[in-house]
């Protein structure tokens with residue numbers, strides 16, 4: 001039995017389809033992040049899981065119970081979900097402790113106290129548990145909102161952009177912190193995010209959604225190194241597409257020369273294809289005879305991201321340790337180190 005199973009979900013608004021045959025299965029205790037460009041359908045999918053959104057076709061199953069199909073839409077409050085939205089929606093006239101107790105008022109006082117104790121330990125809230133929301137920072141309010149959602153021990157916790165009001169620099173840190181909290185509690189989480197670094201830090205698997213379709217549901221490593229299609233390759237991280245002709249099952253010919261990988265790419269010799277090259281596939285090497293000209297460079301702290309022209313035309317990206325500071329127009333030595341080829345059909 002899965003914590004969540006979506007079967008062929010279709011949703012339309014005024015005849016415009018915004019979710020297109022989405023199917024996925026989520027294991028108990030797994031953290032899934034729905035990621036993708038604006039308007040792709042992430043929030044609609046989260047609202048469908050919660051029961052705020054009716055579906056035209058498909059089924060929503062949570063912990064072995066069917067909650068939605070094209071005829072039935074079980075009410076939100078009967079789905080035993082925890083939800084945290086962007087604005088946290090804390091009650092301003094209640095303290096953090098009282099906010100958290102709100103959803104577990106039916107428990108006896110000693111049990112409530114025990115829950116508060118456990119959650120404030122887990123989420124590091126002891127120093128502000130008796131303060132009101134207006135006395136708390138954004139991050140502290142977020143913790144209270146998450147504790148309130150976790151207190152009734154939901155089958156599934158749904159988070160809609162929980163870091164959207166936070167500083168960009170803080171987000172990855174908070175995501176790592178919350179991941180530890182959710183893993184300790186063993187709770188299953190579905191979170192919507194715009195930000196891939198936050199999703200990488202938080203999720204076991206990431207569902208990349210674009211144009212209402214699930215493009216790929218995979219680990220961050222899988223999305224980055226084994227993208228299903230050109231959209232995924234382009235959206236996750238950086239890189240460039242190069243036209244190529246297949247030489248054999250491990251090798252393609254490009255304007256950069258022959259590129260070899262250590263896995264089979266599945267295309268036939270002689271076929272025209274496109275190969276996707278990441279900045280970490282192109283290494284700077286002063287000793288190499290192969291050179292490329294610096295067209296542009298962006299300082300990234302530990303690294304520079306160089307845009308390089310090879311043979312005066314083909315442009316590629318290269319991540320280079322930032323003590324190698326070369327000016328624009330200089331030719332620098334490069335070496336290709338491609339572990340596996342990412343190949344797509346020619347357009």
Ligand SMILES: Nc1ncnc2c1ncn2[C@@H]1O[C@H](COP(=O)(O)OP(=O)(O)OP(=O)(O)O)[C@@H](O)[C@H]1O
Nearest residue numbers: 013014018036037038039040041042043044045194
């Ligand atoms: N109630 C609605 N009525 C009509 N169209 C809607 C409604 N809700 C969403 N849409 C449309 O459905 C599409 C998907 O929207 P959704 O909010 O799910 O995307 P999203 O990926 O969450 O975007 P964002 O990241 O910007 O929040 C959009 O084109 C949006 O305009």
